[in-house]
Amino acid sequence: MGKKENDRICVELYDKYADRLYAYGISLGFDKEVLHDAIHDVFLNLLLKKNQLKDIRNIRCYLFRSFYNKLMDFKRKKRGEGNMEEVLDLHMTVSVSDKLIDTEYEGRLKKILESMLDKLSPMQKNAVYMRYMYEMEYSEIAEILNVTQHAVRKFVSKGLGKLRDKKDDIIL
Amino acid sequence: MVKDYSKYSVEDFLKDxxxxxWCFDPDKESSQFWRSFMTDYPEAYPExxxxxxxxxxVDLESEYMPSADKENLLARIQADYRKAGKRRRIGLWCAAACVAILAGIFLLVPKAYKTDNAxxxxxxxxxENIRVVYGASDSGFRETNAxxxxxxxxxAGTISVNGCTLDAISGKCKLIVPYGKRAELHLSDSTCVWVNSGSVVSFPPVFNGKARKVEMTGEAYFNVSRDEERPFIVTTELFRTKVLGTSFNINTYGISEQSSFLVLEEGKVEVSIGGDDVLFLTENDMISVKGESYSIMEVDPKLYTAxxxxxLIFASEKLSSVLGKVGKYYNVEVTCSADIENxxxxxxxxxxxxxFDTLEILSTIFLIQFDVSHNDEGKFCIEAVRQ
Structure with missing residues (x-):
C-alpha cells in the first residue's frame, strides 16, 4: 500500500470515526479539549504507522482501543498513580419519544431510565453502550476495555442471574 | 425481599x-427468559x-463533534503529520526528490487515467455511507451515515447533503448510495432523482450546454422537469435515454449478466442501444436490454417504481424473490428453505x-418464521422456515 493510499484511507477513517470517538468520550465525561487531543494522537499515530495499516485486523476495535487507552492515560496522569478504577465509568443520556405518552411523563421516564443506567457497573454501562450503538461483539468490547471477554459477558448477564434466582423463589 | 412480579407496573419494569x-441488548438467553416470564405471569403481561x-x-443519545471542530482537528493532525514526516526523512530528501520527480512523470499519468476509469x-x-465525491480524480467527498x-x-453551483452545504464545486460529481441506503437527488434544473441501494449517479452541479447529461448504474427513478430546449440524457452501460420531461425508472442491477431495463411511467422517451437504432417508448412500456438485443412490453409501472x-408491490411473486428484494432493500441476506420457496x-x-417489523408482516402472511444467525464476518443471515 502506497503512502498516498494510506493517507487517503486515514482521512476516510477520520471522517467516519472522529464523531463516534468524540461521542463516546463525551459519555465518558471528558472535556472537549482532552477529546480533541486524544483523537489527534490516535489518528497521527495511524498516519505514521503507514505500512502497518494493512496489518490491523479490526480497525474499529483498534481505533476505539487506542482512544480509550489515551483517555485512561490522561486520567492516570491527572490523579497520579494509586487507586484507579478498572474500567472508565460512562454516563448515558436517553431520549424518550413515545407518541402515546405526554412530554411530562416522558421527562419522568427519562429520569428513571438514566438513574437506572447509572446504577449499572462501569463495565455493564460500557458493554450496553457499545452493543447498542455499534452492535459490537463481546470480544471487541473486551479488547477495547482491555479486559477478558469472560469479564464482559459476566458483567452483562449478572443482573439477569439475580432476577432468575428471585423468580425461582416465587415458584417454589 | 422477593418482589411479586405479577403486580409489576410499567415503572417497576423500567427500574429492573x-x-x-434486555431491551438495550437482547440476546437468546434473556429473550428466552422474558418469554417464559410472560407465560408465568400473564397478569403482568399488559404492563x-x-x-x-x-x-x-428510547434512544441512547450521543453528542457529535461540531463539523467546524472536526475540520480544524483534521487540519491540525495533517499539519503535525507533515512535520513529523519531514523530521524523519530529511536525510533522504535530496535523493528521494530526484527519483520522485523523474518517476512522477511516468507514474502520475497512468494513475490519473486509472482513477477516472474507476x-x-x-x-x-x-x-458504508451515502457519499458525494467531487473534484479532480474524485479527491474530495462528503458523506452521511443516515x-x-x-x-x-x-x-448556483453549490451542493448540499442533508442540509450541509459543500464548498463550491466544479466538474462532475458522483453520488454513491451503498446497499441498504437510499437517496433523493435534486438537480439544478429541478429534476428529481430517487436513487436506490447500490447505485452511483454522476451529475454536474449545474447543467451547462445544450443537453442535460447524467450517468448511472444501479437503480434510479427520474422525474425530469420539462425543458424543450435542453434534452435530458441518461447514459448507462447498455443504453442511452433521451427525454424532454417525463418520469421513468432505470434498473441496471443485472449488468453483470449484461441486462438492464427501463420502465416509462409517463410521457415519451427515446432509447438508443449501442449507438445505433433509436426506439420510441410510450407510457407503461418496459424495455429490457440484454447485451445488444432488446424486448419491449407493456407493464404496470407501479410494480417497478414503488x-x-x-x-414493494408484488404480482404473484415467489417467496424466494420477495425475500431477495426485501434483503436488497435492507442490505442483509434473506433466504428461505426449499420447501417454501414457491x-x-x-x-x-x-x-x-x-x-424485523417488515419480516414480522411476512411471517404472519406466509406462516413462516425467521432464523437469524451471524456469518463469519459478523453479518446478519436470515433464513425463513415453516412455523
Missing part, C-alpha cells in the same frame, strides 16, 4: 436492571407490553425502518 439490559413499547421509543462497482466497494439523504444542487415510496403473494408490502 435485567429488563433494561410488560407497555414497558416494551416505551423502551422501543468503475462504479469499485466506488461502491467498501463504502439511512437516507437528500442532495440538492441549488443552481420502492421510491418505501413499498409460495406466492400478490399485494403491497410496506418497508418499515426496521427490517
Amino acid at each position: 436492571t435485567s429488563f433494561l439490559i 410488560f407490553c407497555k414497558a416494551v413499547q416505551i423502551m422501543n421509543s 468503475t462504479d462497482s469499485d466506488l461502491l466497494a467498501g463504502v 439511512k437516507t439523504a437528500v442532495i440538492v444542487c441549488n443552481g 420502492w421510491k415510496d418505501g413499498l 409460495l406466492r403473494c400478490t399485494g403491497r408490502l410496506v418497508l418499515f425502518d426496521d427490517l
